[in-house]
Amino acid sequence: MPGTIIITGANGSLATPATELLLSKYPDYTLILTARNTDTIRTRNGTRNVSIRELDLSDLSAVHDFATSIASEIQAGTLPPLASIVCNAYYWNLRSAPETTANGFERTFQINHIAHATLVLRLLGQFNRKAGGRIVLFSSDAHWPGKKGLEKLPPAIPDDLRALIAPEQEAKADVIGRGFQRYANSKLAIVMWMYALNRQLESDLALNKITAVAVNPGNLADSRALRVNTPVFLKIMSFLIIRPFLFLLRRFSDPTMRTSAEAAADIVDFATNTTSPGERGYFTHSRKDDSSPDSLDQAKQDALWSKTIEWAGITGENTALEVEHLYVDNSIQN
Template sequence: MSGTIVLTGANGSAALWTVRYLLQHHPDKHLILTVRDTSDADANTNLLREALAEYPDASSSVRPLDLSNLTAVHEFAERLVDEVSGGKVPKLESIISNAFYWNLASAMQMTGDGYEKTFQVNHIAHSVLVLRLLGSFAKDGGRIVLFTSDTHWPGKSALEKIKPRIPANLDELAKPPADEPEDHMAHGQNRYALSKLAILMWMYALNRHLQKVCDDSILSEIHLTISKNTRFSNITAVAINPGNLSDSRALRVNTPAMIQMMSKYIIRPLRPLLRFMDPTMRTSSEAGTDVAKLAVNEASPGYRGFLTLLKEDTSSPDSLNETVQEEIWAKTLEWTGISAATAGIST
């Protein structure tokens, strides 16, 4: 059997197509598919199970994972590390950090961990998974697929009212001030955009730390001994803007009625026309297929960096600030509670 692929938010609009592509074209992969709700009451999880049922010989499991609970994320990663080290599942080949959260319809929400929910689910929790599972990749490496969007670039989102700028005090990313003035759509969209900007900048720093040779003082500073193990240099991280998905369920969840109406009566019916104005406008099936190809290195093999769809691209000027990238890297370690002892990496 080939390697293991971990996919979060596996019952999402695009993720279902990622799963279908992997089942059809890479039946040798072992798929660990995480969802927040594994019960039969969840219609989207049932769609995932229906897709799996079409390939009864595939090796896969659907597992619960609540990214708004960091203890649960750490425990999930710890169990998976044990499964890999014990030979119960193959070494990792890729992690696809697909799950996301946004809220454009109501006031800011904080998790039980004390972090703003959008930022925790989109960035902090996925960082826990990636860092804890690095040691479970195969010796020849693998791929980490992270998700950003055009919202990271000021002025590119039609919903933008507040420009996404990394604050001087990085703790405000995870614990932002209240929505004042009380425009929940504007602030919610801004929190989402900032999470996508942070993911992108963290990806650049992650790639550097996976590749570079550090002296002991730097290793002590970042709390991880990634560079001590040369096999980590074979792991490539990418952050993809998968496009504006006309049929995404996200447009109908935690969004004002105006956006839901636009999705139903304008965006979905007029997608072919809108695509002339926005080349990134497309379907979930197209995006999900691209993500699957990235995960197995069919697309952009060996590439590290930012992609728009499957095009190797340059992200916003703000995102390329290496000093801030490293500050976000260090702060993320703090937010995640990751250290050499918990990262699954030998010291």
């Protein structure tokens, strides 16, 4: 049953081919494409059932306002109920010290995790109750210690969760190493939060047909991530090695490496619930996979769940989740 699909970061490398594929293969869906700067979104002009909206994930008040607007339109019947939320937008910075948003949170963690969690929790009640729907979260093999060449400090969710939103400023910090760790931590948090979210959805009779997946789309050779907020050597590698020799790298070095268009095909099938329909969990490409051992720590999953609720400003008044599902007892310091 077609409905509305929201794609954040719709100006990104993967979002453009995903949008084109949705328009050609699944034209009955209504698409809401969001970005901080809507002028950078590329899609066919005049295409019906496509709405381009401004959404700044570094401003949680803007996320709440956007969610309120979408909910009002669905309730008024001017938008179909949600079929999927594709949390595609991302941020990283390998060139400078940690940045803080106006909300007081570290920028990478807010954009990648907190803002998307806010959007999802605010809009759970706008899915089709009979058909359910899909929440597509983006992770990475970066969440698994030792799997990325840029890793100098392994990803880890600290016992004091405040360290995720307010990392220490170190006078002689390794900018690349620390920046990549912040990114990897956000991807680890996304996987852990996905497991906690699915537990809450499954135990909520009104929402248990909504499923969440965290997808590692693979290492994208043509990703804008290799050219934005990155050191010069990575930009050079992108143009001179990674993109020209993708076939060889995929065959002999990293089998997950591929193009954004290839990854987009999988994401579209997740969003339309045609890949692994009704399944939840962690996927690499379109294949169900194991996430890292650290990500399976349920006590930390529950701690992160509860703290995310607080950071996101979610209450019983602004989400469809039953109140008893919002707060989970845990013993982790937060």
